[in-house]
Structure formats: structure tokens, C-alpha cells
Amino acid sequence: MVEAPEIRYAKSGDVSIAYQVIGDGPFDLVHVPMFVSNLELQWEDPAERRYFEHLASFCRLIMFDKRGTGLSDRVAVATLEQRMDDLRAVMDDAGSQRAAVFGSSEGGALSILFTATYPERVSALVLYGAYARITWAPDYADGIPEEMWIHGARLIEENWGRGQEGGLPLHLLAPDLADDPAWRKAHGRWERLSATPAAAAALQQMIVEIDVRHLLSAIRVPTLVVYRTADLGHAAGSRYLAANIPGAKVVELPGNTYFPYLGDQDAILDEVEEFLTGVRPVPAPDRALVTVVFTDIVSSTERAAALGDDAWTRKLDRHDALVAREVERHRGRKINTTGDGMLATFDGPGRAVRCAQAIREAVRPLGIEVRAGLHTGEIELRGADIGGIAVHIGQRVSALAGPGEVLVSSTVKDLVAGSGITFADRGSHVLKGVPDEWRVFAVEN
Numbered sequence: 001m002v003e004a005p006e007i008r009y010a011k012s013g014d015v016s017i018a019y020q021v022i023g024d025g026p027f028d029l030v031h032v033p034m035f036v037s038n039l040e041l042q043w044e045d046p047a048e049r050r051y052f053e054h055l056a057s058f059c060r061l062i063m064f065d066k067r068g069t070g071l072s073d074r075v076a077v078a079t080l081e082q083r084m085d086d087l088r089a090v091m092d093d094a095g096s097q098r099a100a101v102f103g104s105s106e107g108g109a110l111s112i113l114f115t116a117t118y119p120e121r122v123s124a125l126v127l128y129g130a131y132a133r134i135t136w137a138p139d140y141a142d143g144i145p146e147e148m149w150i151h152g153a154r155l156i157e158e159n160w161g162r163g164q165e166g167g168l169p170l171h172l173l174a175p176d177l178a179d180d181p182a183w184r185k186a187h188g189r190w191e192r193l194s195a196t197p198a199a200a201a202a203l204q205q206m207i208v209e210i211d212v213r214h215l216l217s218a219i220r221v222p223t224l225v226v227y228r229t230a231d232l233g234h235a236a237g238s239r240y241l242a243a244n245i246p247g248a249k250v251v252e253l254p255g256n257t258y259f260p261y262l263g264d265q266d267a268i269l270d271e272v273e274e275f276l277t278g279v280r281p282v283p284a285p286d287r288a289l290v291t292v293v294f295t296d297i298v299s300s301t302e303r304a305a306a307l308g309d310d311a312w313t314r315k316l317d318r319h320d321a322l323v324a325r326e327v328e329r330h331r332g333r334k335i336n337t338t339g340d341g342m343l344a345t346f347d348g349p350g351r352a353v354r355c356a357q358a359i360r361e362a363v364r365p366l367g368i369e370v371r372a373g374l375h376t377g378e379i380e381l382r383g384a385d386i387g388g389i390a391v392h393i394g395q396r397v398s399a400l401a402g403p404g405e406v407l408v409s410s411t412v413k414d415l416v417a418g419s420g421i422t423f424a425d426r427g428s429h430v431l432k433g434v435p436d437e438w439r440v441f442a443v444e445n
Contacts, residue, residue, distance in 0.1 A: 004043035007071060010064075010093035012086040018071035019064035019090045023056030027123065028099035029276065030091060031055065031063045032107035034129075035203060036194035038070040039063060045186070051261035054269045055102075058277055062099065064090045066107075068203070069195045077202040080210065084114050091121065100124040100276050104260065105131075105234065106203075108241075109210045116215040125223040126272055129258055131237025132213040132244075140213075142236035149208055157201035163188025172233045173258040216244040223248040224275040226268060228255035249275065290345040291352035291376040291412060292386075292394035293332070295323065295359055298369040298403040300340035315366055316340070322362045330355035335386055341370075341398075345386065349376050349415045353443055356406045373398025375409040389434065396431035397440060410439040421445065 005020040020039050031052075042048040055061050065072040067086055078086075087110065091099060100123050103111030108130020115122045136143035163170075163184040170178040170187070177183040195203065223245050227238035229252050242250040251271045257263040274280040297303075297319070304312040323342050327334045332346040332355055342359075346352035356372040363370055375397055377390025393409060401407040413423050423441035431438055 004040065007039060008093065010086075010089045012067070012082075012089035015067050015073045015075055015086070017064055017067060017073075017086045017090055019062060019094065021060065021062050021094050022052070023059055023061045025056070025059035025061075027059050027276070028091075028094075028096040029055065029059040029061050030087065030096070030099045030101050031061060032087065032101060032103035032111045033063070033066065033069075034105035034107055035207075036069040036191070036200065037065050038190065038194045039065050040071065041190060041193050045261075047261045047265065051265050051269070054265075055272070058273050058281075059100070060096075062090065062094050062096060065194075066110075068199050070193075074196065074199065077199060077206050079206075080110055080113050080212075083110050084117065087114050088118065088121075097121065098123050100126065102126040102128070102272065103130055104128045105258075106134075106207050106210065109212050112212045112215055112219065115221060116212075116218040119220055122221050124276055125219065125221050126275065127223065127225050127238070127241055128260055128268060128272075129227050129231055129234035129238060130225070130241060131234060132216060132241060133211040134237065135208050137211075140240075142240065146208060149204070153201045153204035153208075156204055157197045160195075160197035160200045161188055161192035163191065174262060175256050177257075177262070213240075213244070216241065217246065219245045219248075222275075224251065224272065225249070226251040226253065226271050228253050228257065228263070230254070230256035231258050232256070234258060286381050287378050287388075288381060289376070289378050290347060290386075290390075291349040291374055292379065292391055293344045293346065293352050293356055293372060293374050294338075294341060294394050294398035295356065295370045295372045296338070296341035296398055296401075298371055303368075315368070318366060319363050319368055322366075323359050326355055326358045326362055330358065335384075343386075343391075343394075345379070349374070349412045350419045350421070352376075353406065353408065353412065353416060353421055357443065360404055360406065369403040371398060371401035371403060372406045373401055373408070374406070374412050376411045376415055393431060393434055393438065396434060397438070400426070400429060400440060401442075406443040407440050408443065410441065413441045 005022040008019050009016045018039055066083055067078050068075055098121050101111045108127045115125050133140055135146045135149055225238055225242040225248050227235050242248050253267050255263045260268050270281055327344045330351045332344045335343045352374055360370055373394055375390055375394040379386045379390050380388040397407050397409055422444045424444050426440040426442050428437040428439050
């Protein structure tokens, strides 16, 4: 997990615009936020952090808080033209001469204006849940009636920062979470730290006046329009953009949540990455073939009682350090400790066997005997942890071992043929919770 990038400030006239830069990819990507944002807060939420880390994995990502919001100067609400100048000031201060621009919601209209005005500074345009106009007009029947929008702006000022329905229309923006008290509490904090009630209401009023439909035919850079089909507040606007931006690529995704970092964020980010890089990201593997090694201290409970808690804890600390050293030396990966033992994985069964033997010898000077069990099979990757039947088999084999013994399944024995490692047959066993009988072998040398 990367650290949150430092906050920088760019001067746009007399106004200071907060921004961050992260990543070292081959091109720049400017992220133009939705309605309101807070650069620091977005790194505290695990879903948002993952969202921005993914973006920064394939580019140099530039993010900013629009004037009047977040960490930028809390000045009066600005026009799109002034905010366009802010975007340019951020790019200049970050040393970005040309970048892809990624705009969401009202940030999409700003991105469209910037792209049409400064085509030489934009390499590509990505619009998520965006619109050229939000309110109804005689020639725009999909828009929201203006009186409804203005009424909503009044409710926002009265209820802003409380994370409740009277503020932003949570039932439209995040239907699946709108009734979750914990999420609503966190959302209320996001509102408070992103804008004041008066600024939020003024922003809503400014959005009523946005109409960049006449600029769409002037977009001449590669453009991606992506949206979730059941996002009731933004799907119609996105469809209009797709139909009126020349050559735009359109991607409709399932889902009813507006916030791109909620729901299946990878579906959105994979489309963005492929569009901007030409390469679709390979999904992170969720399974792998490894050799699992379980070690366990023999008679640990009795030894702890004999030595006392303090002395036993010191001995365990030394044991853990020696085990970790041997795992690293044999190119394994320590998964976790199990109180008086350890679980590790190896990409080669031969190294796994040699590591188990080395651990056994390393801890003997401490007056500790360990037993070990090994099995090779396919495991499930669960972040830093692992699971699957292969893990259970390795644990059950370990439980059969005697003091100082290293036992392996027949799978391990077969895979290390020719290595010079010799084994003694310990017969077939029924392993608790595991189908069939399993042949087990003891390492002899």
C-alpha cells in the first residue's frame, strides 16, 4: 500500500488550488473530481484508496480539489471558465504539458470545456457518469426539471454534512448503501470536509446553468464514455455524450451506484486502463500452485508451564526469528504464525523440504523440538492469507509427525524425485476433513 501523496498548491490568479501527484507511468492523467472532493480524505477510505492506486499504477496521476472545495481555497463558487483556468494552473505547476483528462459528473463538463479549448494539451478524454447538461430544456427532454433541482439545492444547504437523504439524494447515488448507518455517517463526514453547506448549495445552483452540448462536436481527441446503466442520475447524460462526441467509444456497465469506487470498480478501471494504454490489465491471480509448510513446537504447553510466561515468550520470540530467517533464506513466504508454529509457502517443493529441515536444526539449540508437515497443491489467495484444501492437507500431515520429524504427502515426494532427498514410507492415513486416504512419507536426510 502506497503512502498518500503530499499536498501541493498551484496558484490560479489569487486562488490556491490543492493537488497531488502519484505514480510514474509513461503518461499523465488528470483526474477531475465530481461535485465535491477532499484529497486527504479519499486516502482514508479503503475503496477510494484502491481506486486511485489502480489509476496511478499505469500513469502519473494528477488529482486536485476544485476551488471552493476540499483543501483548495474556500472561495465563492466559480464559473466553468475559472475552473478551467484552475485545471490548467495545476497542470502547469505539476510540469504536465499534455495529459489524458478523466472527468466525472460535473467534472465531466469541465473536462469537455478544457478539451475543446486546449486540444493541444489533451491526449485523450475519459468521461464517467458525466453530462453536458443536467436540467430539462425544450430540446433536452431527459433533463431534470429545473424547479426540482432548485428545491433539492435548498434541501442540501439545510441538511449538508449529516449524511442523510435530505442532503444529496443517496437513494440515487448509492442505492445499496443508502440505508446503512455506518456508511451514511462516513458520507456525512465526507460532505463536511469537502464543502460548506452554503458552498454545496451554490454549486448545485451553478450546475443548473451548465450546458456544454454545443462543444461536443468540437472534441477531436480519443474519447471514452463509460457509465452504469442503472445509475438513474447520470445514465441519460452519458448516453447523450456518447451520441454526440465524434467517434466516442461507449461502455455500458451493470450497476446502480454512481460513485465509481463503490461496487465493481475494476469493471470501470479496466476499461479506462485499456482505453488509455491499449492493454487490458490481467486480473490478479486468485489461485496458485505452492508447497505449504506447517511447523509446530512439540509439547509447547508443557514447556510454557515449566518455564513461566516471560521466559517462554522470550524463547518463542527467538524461535520465530530463526524460523523467519530460514524461510527467507530458502526463498519462501511466511504467511502467519500459529501461536507455537508457522505456516509458509514455497514455489518449489525441494526448497520447502530443505527449509523444514533447516528450521528443525536451527531451533534445537534453544531446547525446542519441532515437527513439520508439507503438501503441494493449489491454494486460494486471500490477500495476505491463503486457503483451500491443500492448506488443510498440509496441516493434517503436520499433526501426524513426531518430535523432530518432517512428514510430506506423496505429492511432495513425487515432485522431488531426483533431488537426492530420501524418504521412509509411513503408510496411508485418513486425514480429518479430507477425502480419501493419503500416503505419508518421512524425510530421512
